[in-house]
Structure formats: structure tokens, C-alpha cells
Amino acid sequence: xxxxxxxxxxxxxxxxxxxxxxxxxxxxxxxxxxxxxxxxxxxxxxxxxxxxxxxxxxxxxxxxxxxxxxxxxxxxxxxxxxxxxxxxxxxxxxxxxxxxxxxxxxxxxxxxxxxxxxxxxxxxxxxxxxxxxxxxxxxxxxxxxxxxxxxxxxxxxxxxxxxxxxxxxxxxxxxxxxxxxxxxxxxxxxxxxxxxxxxxxxxxxxxxxxxxxxxxxxxxxxxxxxxxxxxxxxxxxxxxxxxxxxxxxxxxxxxxxxxxxxxxxxxxxxxxxxxxxxxxxxxxxxxxxxxxxxxxxxxxxxxxxxxxxxxxxxxxxxxxxxxxxxxxxxxxxxxxxxxxxxxxxxxxxxxxxxxxxxxxxxxxxxxxxxxxxxxxxxxxxxxxxxxxxxxxxxxxxxxxxxxxxxxxxxxxxxxxxxxxxxxxxxxxxxxxxxxxxxxxxxxxxxxxxxxxxxxxxx
Amino acid sequence: xxxxxxxxxxxxxxxxxxxxxxxxxxxxxxxxxxxxxxxxxxxxxxxxxxxxxxxxxxxxxxxxxxxxxxxxxxxxxxxxxxxxxxxxxxxxxxxxxxxxxxxxxxxxxxxxxxxxxxxxxxxxxxxxxxxxxxxxxxxxxxxxxxxxxxxxxxxxxxxxxxxxxxxxxxxxxxxxxxxxxxxxxxxxxxxxxxxxxxxxxxxxxxxxxxxxxxxxxxxxxxxxxxxxxxxxxxxxxxxxxxxxxxxxxxxxxxxxxxxxxxxxxxxxxxxxxxxxxxxxxxxxxxxxxxxxxxxxxxxxxxxxxxxxxxxxxxxxxxxxxx
Numbered sequence: 219x220x221x222x223x224x225x226x227x228x229x230x231x232x233x234x235x236x237x238x239x240x241x242x243x244x245x246x247x248x249x250x251x252x253x254x255x256x257x258x259x260x261x262x263x264x265x266x267x268x269x270x271x272x273x274x275x276x277x278x279x280x281x282x283x284x285x286x287x288x289x290x291x292x293x294x295x296x297x298x299x300x301x302x303x304x305x306x307x308x309x310x311x312x313x314x315x316x317x318x319x320x321x322x323x324x325x326x327x328x329x330x331x332x333x334x335x336x337x338x339x340x341x342x343x344x345x346x347x348x349x350x351x352x353x354x355x356x357x358x359x360x361x362x363x364x365x366x367x368x369x370x371x372x373x374x375x376x377x378x379x380x381x382x383x384x385x386x387x388x389x390x391x392x393x394x395x396x397x398x399x400x401x402x403x404x405x406x407x408x409x410x411x412x413x414x415x416x417x418x419x420x421x422x423x424x425x426x427x428x429x430x431x432x433x434x435x436x437x438x439x440x441x442x443x444x445x446x447x448x449x450x451x452x453x454x455x456x457x458x459x460x461x462x463x464x465x466x467x468x469x470x471x472x473x474x475x476x477x478x479x480x481x482x483x484x485x486x487x488x489x490x491x492x493x494x495x496x497x498x499x500x501x502x503x504x505x506x507x508x509x510x511x512x513x514x515x516x517x518x519x520x521x522x523x524x525x526x527x528x529x530x531x532x533x534x535x536x537x538x539x540x541x542x543x544x545x546x547x548x549x550x551x552x553x554x555x556x557x558x559x560x561x562x563x564x565x566x567x568x569x570x571x572x573x574x575x576x577x578x579x580x581x582x583x584x585x586x587x588x589x590x591x592x593x594x595x596x597x598x599x600x601x602x603x604x605x606x607x608x609x610x611x612x613x614x615x616x617x618x619x620x621x622x623x624x625x626x627x628x629x630x631x632x633x634x635x636x637x638x639x640x641x642x643x644x645x646x647x648x649x650x651x652x653x654x655x656x657x658x659x660x661x662x663x664x665x666x667x668x669x670x671x672x673x674x675x676x
Numbered sequence: 677x678x679x680x681x682x683x684x685x686x687x688x689x690x691x692x693x694x695x696x697x698x699x700x701x702x703x704x705x706x707x708x709x710x711x712x713x714x715x716x717x718x719x720x721x722x723x724x725x726x727x728x729x730x731x732x733x734x735x736x737x738x739x740x741x742x743x744x745x746x747x748x749x750x751x752x753x754x755x756x757x758x759x760x761x762x763x764x765x766x767x768x769x770x771x772x773x774x775x776x777x778x779x780x781x782x783x784x785x786x787x788x789x790x791x792x793x794x795x796x797x798x799x800x801x802x803x804x805x806x807x808x809x810x811x812x813x814x815x816x817x818x819x820x821x822x823x824x825x826x827x828x829x830x831x832x833x834x835x836x837x838x839x840x841x842x843x844x845x846x847x848x849x850x851x852x853x854x855x856x857x858x859x860x861x862x863x864x865x866x867x868x869x870x871x872x873x874x875x876x877x878x879x880x881x882x883x884x885x886x887x888x889x890x891x892x893x894x895x896x897x898x899x900x901x902x903x904x905x906x907x908x909x910x911x912x913x914x915x916x917x918x919x920x921x922x923x924x925x926x927x928x929x930x931x932x933x934x935x936x937x938x939x940x941x942x943x944x945x946x947x948x949x950x951x952x953x954x955x956x957x958x959x960x961x962x963x964x965x966x967x968x969x970x971x972x973x974x975x976x977x978x979x980x981x982x983x984x985x986x987x988x989x990x991x992x993x994x995x996x997x998x
Contacts, residue, residue: 547928568910574906
């Protein structure tokens with residue numbers, strides 16, 4: 219260590235020579251004893267000279283609180299070293315409580331490795347299961363499970379806009395639906411893209427009124443360049459089981475949960491596979507090449523054919539082509555009166571008539587991603603291929619067609635409540651069990667009281 | 677090296693024996709590992725196995741249904757596809773076939789001559805048959821590189837030109853393709869793309885005075901070709917009564933669908949489809965000696981006779997042979 223009294227950069231402190239106004243543009247006084255500071259106090263000058271001299275000027279020790287009271291404090295502690303010299307020889311003579319504390323402390327120290335491990339585990343849990351780090355893990359495809367490969371496109375405002383104004387119920391439905399998806403995507407690290415599907419002027423005066431699905435998917439693909447799968451959802455849908463991740467539910471076993479051969483369930487009676495001799499073997503094969511990575515479009519089928527209320531489409535050159543050819547002015551001109559479900563009918567048409575599409579389309583069982591409530595595809599709601607079943611904990615409910623003669627808001631509310639009830643945590647279940655049993659007991663008592671009366675009156 | 681004296685011990689011995697630098701293993705674990713009968717190897721082996729399983733999980737080969745995957749480009753460079761009408765005179769049909777076969781033999785190409793009645797057209801004009809015929813050729817020759825759809829109204833006049841080396845390499849395509857040209861002359865708003873790369877091209881067409889021609893064009897084998905041909909062959913187009921049937925359907929496709937326009941190279945007409953008669957492109961459409969193809973568009977329509985119109989050219993070809 220150099221003890222030479224070298225000046226600090228900036229030169230010597232020379233209080234007398236500096237102008238008192240030279241504050242270097244600072245309005246607040248500088249801390250410490252920087253050179254050039256105008257507020258040279260006695261203490262700062264003394265400290266400065268101490269630095270120059272290399273040793274401190276006289277300063278009384280024990281100036282802080284601890285300094286002044288340490289001795290008092292330490293002598294009052296149960297394991298005071300001062301006491302040790304006395305009869306007990308390390309065994310504290312103090313009360314039993316102090317002895318206990320002492321022993322606990324010693325044991326803790328002895329078990330420090332075990333305790334350290336435990337603490338590390340707890341820290342790990344906090345970091346990965348209670349904080350956003352967890353989400354990073356779920357999003358990242360290099361480290362974790364790759365949530366950023368999925369984008370949920372939620373169509374809001376369908377059919378609204380120029381044609382129809384939204385009432386409070388529609389707002390409530392949309393709010394619930396959006397909240398549900400937001401929570402889900404946040405939990406699993408997916409991206410959520412809410413798109414406004416209201417009939418816009420720019421489409422209303424053109425031919426392709428309300429055919430924006432294609433444009434919307436393309437925009438989402440541009441917006442999320444790293445995502446692979448895009449999940450389209452209509453507004454009137456509710457994710458009943460937020461604890462299912464898309465990876466586990468579908469994409470880790472794509473070949474097992476989907477079927478390529480439409481004959482498996484074929485409400486439209488599309489003849490499959492194509493039999494024309496001039497087609498290549500892959501196109502004529504009922505399942506394409508049968509590999510999971512050749513699937514680019516996953517569509518559920520309801521009782522009336524394809525259902526685009528909830529479907530998956532994958533970024534690929536094939537998809538580019540499909541999105542490009544999906545809307546065609548000649549097809550539109552010829553068929554737009556006939557195709558009342560627009561893209562859905564057009565897709566069915568293309569699937570039937572353009573063989574290049576088939577090897578890359580897979581179908582998924584309706585109830586995997588798109589269960590219907592009673593009222594859609596049958597009043598009773600008992601079709602095991604189509605309708606939601608509480609017992610099987612279906613993933614999603616699509617209240618398809620509720621705007622025609624059914625009550626969308628009531629359905630949304632019912633399913634929201636049901637979902638909440640099904641996904642209670644153990645504590646909530648316990649609480650509900652108690653309140654339910656109390657209610658039950660009260661109800662039991664009431665008839666007991668009534669019955670004697672009835673008997674009397676009877 | 678030799679030292680006179682043994683090295684001196686340090687005069688400051690470490691206060692405690694240095695801990696060996698092996699990774700710390702808790703005592704209980706150490707005892708367990710070292711217990712006789714349970715050699716460490718087993719434990720380590722198990723760990724390695726688990727890691728391997730974890731690394732290899734889910735990466736098993738996905739064989740699908742075991743379709744053979746042909747490698748495109750290992751077969752013939754070009755397959756010439758000419759759809760024939762068996763109602764025409766057999767002599768002329770033979771002449772057309774021979775014309776293609778001679779050329780193909782010379783350059784190692786293949787030929788394919790389906791009939792226009794082979795494919796279900798659902799009442800559309802028989803000229804549509806060339807589209808499923810191309811698809812058929814792709815099925816029969818899955819390893820070929822290019823397919824050349826050549827109408828029977830055309831004759832290959834210059835068999836010295838090998839298309840796959842003089843036109844279809846990316847460099848040649850980039851040099852000759854016409855960019856920023858209206859698809860439908862003279863002034864349609866949709867123009868061929870200006871920044872196309874030669875190796876991204878999947879279809880090579882020409883333009884005559886009226887618009888895109890489909891009497892002679894080349895398609896590259898691949899998934900895109902299936903898309904292009906199937907979209908072109910869509911029943912809606914077939915039943916739409918385009919004025920010029922499949923020709924206008926092609927123009928429609930190219931103008932409305934970017935994924936098709938982006939794969940299309942427009943080349944000067946005389947490189948692929950010179951007209952001996954008919955509405956040739958004003959700059960470079962008229963047949964002159966040395967062009968590869970002489971086309972007589974519309975000679976197979978009623979009132980005209982291809983055999984008669986072609987006779988002088990066929991004579992020239994016969995003369996060359998002898």
C-alpha cells in the first residue's frame with residue numbers, strides 16, 4: 219500500500235482558494251469532501267488532512283450504537299464469553315430457555331448442509347413455480363417445453379360492427395372469453411392475439427365481406443415469426459380445463475389424437491381416398507404419408523362437417539398456398555350464396571376437389587378441442603362424439619350457434635361456473651365441502667320439523 | 677535435471693492437510709457406493725442410462741405408412757407430355773409421337789402420350805386434359821426434374837437445343853426471364869415479379885400476343901407442382917366457361933394468387949413456343965429457323981387440319997433425317 223500523500227485527482231483541497239459559488243452546476247450540496255466543493259466543513263477538512271497524514275486524527279472509539287452498547291448487550295446474552303470463565307465451563311448457567319436456544323443453534327449449525335439443501339429446494343420452487351421464471355421455462359423452446367411455438371388467435375366481435383351493435387351481454391361474453399384465454403395463455407407461455415372481426419367498411423363494400431380469417435391468420439404469422447402452430451378460436455368458446463397444456467393434450471402425440479382418414483368420421487360423405495389413377499401414391503393414400511410432421515392443418519368435425527370454430531394451422535409453405543388459394547374470386551362469385559359458412563364451406567370444397575390438400579390435413583375428435591353444449595348438433599346433448607361431458611373433463615366448450623335462438627350469455631356463465639367448480643384447489647374444495655355439508659344438514663332438519671306437522675294435519 | 681541437494685521442504689507447512697479436490701460426496705452416499713457387492717460402476721452406469729434415455733426420448737424415427745420417397749432429380753431431366761386426340765389421322769399422330777421421341781432420345785429425356793379421353797373432365801373441353809396428364813406423368817416419373825407439356829399442335833424443329841442445359845438452369849433462367857411484364861398484355865396491373873431467383877422457379881411459360889400460353893410450358897417436379905396443377909384443375913374453373921378454357925384459368929390463377937406468380941418465370945416466346953402461324957408475340961414470337969419449337973396454335977380446331985399445315989415443316993424434319 220502506498221502511504222505517500224499523493225493528491226487525489228483534481229488536486230489538493232484548498233478551501234480558501236475556491237470560490238464559494240463554484241458548485242459545478244449542482245443545486246444540491248455534494249456529499250463528502252470532494253475537491254472544489256464549496257461546503258468545506260471542519261469535519262471534511264479534518265478528514266482530508268487525515269488522509270494526507272496517513273493516520274487518523276484522534277477520534278473517540280465506539281461511537282455507534284453497537285460500539286457504545288455492545289458490552290452491555292453481550293453480557294446479557296445467554297452465551298456470553300465472559301460467563302464462560304466461571305463455574306459452568308461453557309455450560310450456561312442461565313435459565314432452561316437460554317440453554318434450549320443454545321442447543322437449537324448448535325444443531326442448526328451442525329446440520330447446515332441438510333438445511334442448506336432444503337433451502338435451495340424451497341428457493342427452486344419459489345423461482346420456478348411461483349414466479350415468472352416459471353413462465354420463461356414454459357415459453358422457451360430451447361430450455362423448456364416450447365410455449366412460444368403456439369399462438370392463440372381469438373376472434374372477437376364476430377359479426378359486429380356495421381351490421382350490429384353490441385349490447386351489455388355481448389360485452390360480458392367477450393370479457394369472459396378474453397379473460398379465460400388470457401389466463402390460459404399466460405399460464406402456459408403461449409401468445410394471445412385478439413383480433414377484431416367486426417365487419418369493416420373496407421370489406422363491406424367489397425366482395426370478400428367477412429372472409430377475413432385468412433388475412434387474420436397471415437397477419438398473426440407475420441407478427442409472431444417464431445411460432446409454429448396457430449390456434450383459431452371463436453368468441454363463444456370457453457377453455458374448461460386450463461390445466462391442460464396444448465403440448466400434452468395434443469401435440470406430443472399428434473398421430474394418436476388425430477385421424478387422417480376422413481372415413482373414420484365422415485358426416486359430409488366425402489369419398490376418400492381419391493381414386494383417380496393419375497394421382498401419385500401419397501395423394502391416393504388414405505393417410506397421406508402417415509408422419510406427424512406432414513400435418514399442417516388440424517380440424518375438428520361436428521355433425522355437419524368441418525368446424526372452424528376451433529382449429530390449428532401450422533406455419534409451412536403448404537399453409538401459405540392454402541391461405542392463398544382459400545379465397546378465390548371465381549369461387550366466391552359462383553358460390554358465395556351457397557357457402558353460408560364462408561371459409562368453412564370453401565375449405566370443405568377444396569378438400570373434396572383439390573387432391574393436394576388431403577395429405578396434409580388431419581382431423582381431431584371434436585371433443586378434444588371443440589365440445590358442443592346441448593342445443594348445437596342435437597337438443598339433448600348426448601352425442602358422445604360431439605357434446606361436452608363433465609365427467610370426462612373436456613378441454614373446451616364451443617357454444618356454436620348460440621346467437622341463433624339460444625342464450626349465449628347464460629351458456630357462457632354456466633360453463634364458467636362449472637369450470638371454476640371443477641378446477642377448485644383442495645382448500646377451496648374443503649371449504650365448499652364444509653359449507654355444503656352444513657347446508658345439507660339444515661335441509662335435512664327442515665323436513666323433519668315439517669313432517670310431524672303434516673302428520674298432525676293429515 | 678539434476679539438483680545438488682534434494683528440494684527443501686517448505687518452511688511453512690500448511691496448518692491442515694489440504695483437502696483433496698475431488699467433488700464432495702456426502703459420507704452416507706460414499707459409504708453406499710463403496711459398499712462391497714455394489715460397485716460404483718453400476719450406479720454410474722444407471723445414471724448414464726437415464727441420461728441417454730432422457731436425451732433420446734421421442735426422437736424415434738417416424739416411418740409413417742412406409743411410402744417410398746422418390747428423390748427428385750435422379751431420373752430423366754425432362755419428361756415430354758403430349759396429350760393426343762385419337763380421332764385425328766393416325767399418320768399425323770405417329771409423326772407427332774416420332775418427333776418427340778427423336779428429340780427425347782437424343783437428350784436422354786422421356787416421353788408420355790396419354791389420350792385426351794383418359795381423364796374425368798366432367799364435361800369440360802378436352803383441352804383441360806393436359807393438366808391431369810401432367811399430374812399423371814409426375815406419378816409415373818416421380819424422379820424426373822421437369823415436365824414439358826407440349827400440345828400436339830407444336831413440332832420440335834431444332835433438336836440440337838437441350839432445354840435442361842440451355843434454359844432450365846438457374847443462371848439461364850435468370851438471364852432470360854422477363855420481369856415486370858404485365859401478365860395480360862398490354863397493360864394488366866399484375867406484372868411478373870422483379871426479383872425472382874432462378875432456383876426458386878417452378879413453372880416456365882411464354883406469352884403470345886394475347887396473353888399467357890399453355891400450349892408449351894415447363895413445370896418443375898415437386899409439391900408446388902401438385903398444388904399448381906390441382907388448383908388449376910379445380911372444377912369451378914372447369915365449369916366457369918372461361919372464354920379460352922384452361923388458358924384463361926391459368927391467367928386467372930397467376931393474377932390472383934401470389935404463391936403462383938412468385939414461382940413463375942416468363943421467358944421470350946421463341947425459346948419455348950415460337951408460332952409458325954397465329955397471334956405471335958410481336959417482338960420475339962414468330963418462328964424463324966433455329967427455334968426449338970414451331971407451333972400452329974388452333975390447327976386442331978374444326979375446319980383446320982394440322983397435318984396439312986405442318987406438312988412443309990415435317991418435310992424439313994424428314995429431310996434432316998435423310
